[in-house]
Amino acid sequence: MIPYGRQDISEEDIEAVERVLRSDFLTQGPVIPAFERKFCDYTGANHAVAVNSATSALHIACLALDLGPGDILWTVPNTFVASANCAYYCGATVDFVDIDPDTRNMDVSALEAKLDGAAHAGCLPKIVVPVHFAGQSCDMRAIAELAKRYGFQVIEDASHAVGGSYADKRIGGCQFSEITIFSFHPVKIITTGEGGLALTNNAELAERMDLYRSHGVTRDASLMESPLKGPWYYEQVALGFNYRMTDLQAGLGLSQMQRLDAFTKKRNELAQTYNSLLQELPIGLPHQSFDTYSAWHLYTVLIPQPANRDVVFQEMREKGVGVNVHYIPVHLQPFYKKRGFKEGMFPYAEAHGNKTLTLPLHPNLTAEQQTHVVSALGEAIS
Structure with a gap:
């Protein structure tokens, strides 16, 4: 089976992890701050906080921005559930903004219209989470302008987009957001096994996220209520969590970083090959905005009527192609339907969820495999 995504682990990566195994620290050692x-250095952000998953990074980002009961977070339905769940972790509520049918990212026009209505109703969001779907940045400049006008804060969910760029700047520099989140799951651009990262230019937000990732415990005298009694002394000053990354993970991540640009370059080349090979098929191809350089975490196509996406999915799997679906719209998950969300509320995200098919895309995908994917897709559609 050709997988839709797969890690690329080199001998150098293995040696990097082995060095950590032979060192004095397996966790909470010097490799984590080196990774941060x-x-x-890579993104231009001032601060980075490494954690055990992007979900944890989203959670502590929301906590650092004081999201809580009575607050609202907005995101898109076309994402993994973590982009929305992080609000409920904080006791807040969630609403959604529909996607642009071309980029499949947050529709800025829909966002503006919804903000205008929310302003009149007195229920503006505290945080908006644009998701850089498949590796392509949202229109962050426009979203940042709306943030200034309506007074919300922005967390970029860039879980798909490490190595990508927007407006000639690497994603992660937080030029248009308070915090940016990366994921290092094995199917992402680089991996730490599991792992995530929160980037920010705000020292106070970084300090708070650092506190929340490690039980709310500090040895920093400036944060303590009592005088520092010795190097052994610590205080819990907040309710935190054990979201720490290990040095083993960071060691792998540091090694993978050496090939990040090569990975994204290869993914772009593979995407261009797909664009060329698939142009004769009656399907919808991914759209790329002129001011973005996608990390190409995913290559998704739209299967039009009268072909049935679910039938095409099954036939592709039978032909040895590990296609996937990204995503079932979050608001149609049972958990969210119980909270009042219904079919028909976000039509573009729902149409995408019914038609989308993710094709294999990873650095080790061969030309022969890519040709087989395209051939199998053509046969399945016909």
């Missing part, structure tokens, strides 16, 4: 500094 590497990402600051």
Whole structure:
């Protein structure tokens, strides 16, 4: 089976993890801050906080921005559930903004219209979470302008987009947001096994996220209520969590970072090959905005009527192609339907969810495999 996504682990990666195994620290050692500094250097952000997953990063980002009961977070339905769930972790509620049918990212026009209505109703969001679907940035400049006008804060869910760019700047620099989130799951651009990262230019937000990732416990005298009694002394000053990344994960991540640009370059080449090979088929191809350089985490096509996406999915699997679906709209999950969301509320996201099919895309995909994917798709549609 040709997988839709797969990690690329080199001998150098293995050696990097082995060095950590032979060191004095397996966790809470020097490799984690080195990994964080590497990402600051790469993106231009001032601060980075490494954690055990992007979901954890979303949670502590919301906590750092004081999201809580009575507050509302908006995101898109076309994402993994974590982009919305992080609000409920904080006791807040969630609403959604429909997607642009071309980019499949948050529709800025729909966002503006919804904000205008919310302003009149007195229920504006505290946080908006644009999701860089498949690796392509949202229109962050326009979203940032709306944030200034309506007074909300922005968390970029860039879980798909490490290595990508927007407006000639690497994603993660937080030029248009308070916090940016990356994921290092094995199917993402680089991996730490599991892992995530929160980037920010705000020192206070970084300090708060650092506190929340480690039980709310600190050895920083400036944060303590009592005088520092010795190097052994610590205080719990907030209700935090054990969201720490290990040095083993960070060691792998540091090694993978050496190939990040090569990975994204290869993914772009594979996407262009798909664009060329698939242009004769009656399907919808991904659209790329002129001011973005996608990390190409996913290559998704739209299966039009009268072909049935679910039938095409099954036939592709039978032909040895590990296609997938990204995503079932979040608001149609049972958990969210119990909270009042219904079919028909976000038609573009729902249409996408019914037609989308994710084709294999990863750096080790061969030309022969890619040709087989395209051939199998053509046969399944016909």
